[in-house]
Amino acid sequence: GENVEQHPSTLSVQEGDSAVIKCTYSDSASNYFPWYKQELGKRPQLIIDIRSNVGEKKDQRIAVTLNKTAKHFSLHITETQPEDSAVYFCPHWLTGGGNKLTFGTGTQLKVEL
Amino acid sequence: EAGVVQSPRYKIIEKKQPVAFWCNPISGHNTLYWYRQNLGQGPELLIRYENEEAVDDSQLPKDRFSAERLKGVDSTLKIQPAELGDSAVYLCASSSPHSGANVLTFGAGSRLTVL
Numbered sequence: 001g002e003n004v005e006q007h008p009s010t011l012s013v014q015e016g017d018s019a020v021i022k023c024t025y026s027d028s029a030s031n032y033f034p035w036y037k038q039e040l041g042k043r044p045q046l047i048i049d050i051r052s053n054v055g056e057k058k059d060q061r062i063a064v065t066l067n068k069t070a071k072h073f074s075l076h077i078t079e080t081q082p083e084d085s086a087v088y089f090c091p092h093w094l095t096g097g098g099n100k101l102t103f104g105t106g107t108q109l110k111v112e113l
Numbered sequence: 114e115a116g117v118v119q120s121p122r123y124k125i126i127e128k129k130q131p132v133a134f135w136c137n138p139i140s141g142h143n144t145l146y147w148y149r150q151n152l153g154q155g156p157e158l159l160i161r162y163e164n165e166e167a168v169d170d171s172q173l174p175k176d177r178f179s180a181e182r183l184k185g186v187d188s189t190l191k192i193q194p195a196e197l198g199d200s201a202v203y204l205c206a207s208s209s210p211h212s213g214a215n216v217l218t219f220g221a222g223s224r225l226t227v228l
Contacts, residue, residue, distance in 0.1 A: 103155030
């Protein structure tokens with residue numbers, strides 16, 4: 001079943017604004033938290049990931065934060081640009097069950113001019 | 114590096130016909146995945162290979178779907194016979210313990226339309 005809940009399902013922001021997408025997980029043994037971006041008609045691509053021993057990770061305009069106590073992690077995109085428009089996924093990495101990424105329905109981000 | 118290569122990119126067939134998709138993973142990647150992505154949904158895992166062994170095929174509809182990775186390198190996914198509901202994008206991905214076992218690199222996908 002679904003072990004990660006992602007919100008919101010759609011997000012529309014003005015160019016230059018920030019966007020935040022949040023994922024909540026239930027498995028306390030989870031130790032790897034990736035974010036994939038899929039542009040329309042393209043393949044999913046890993047954009048940033050974080051492991052459970054780190055609270056925050058940044059890469060230019062994107063960052064991921066992890067709150068292990070609350071069991072949620074968030075993707076932050078600052079100074080959004082039209083090319084940030086895409087579907088973002090926070091797939092669940094199944095621990096103890098082999099190498100397996102389980103995807104939900106994602107968040108459709110639209111950056112408006 | 115060529116990345117994960119898939120073919121064909123597009124395929125249109127009539128229902129009840131067979132279809133096959135091919136995937137060549139990144140060189141040295143021992144883990145290979147086949148995912149199916151329906152419109153507006155996230156990718157759904159069909160089967161995972163570790164080298165030539167299918168270690169997780171619990172989501173593969175075995176009555177009509179089959180897959181193989183005979184030499185532990187490239188892989189083929191087959192559907193026979195195809196049904197209307199099989200229309201989707203079939204994504205292949207690979208990973209390696211050296212680059213991060215949980216970091217998947219996807220191919221461009223094969224878009225199947227069943228009429």
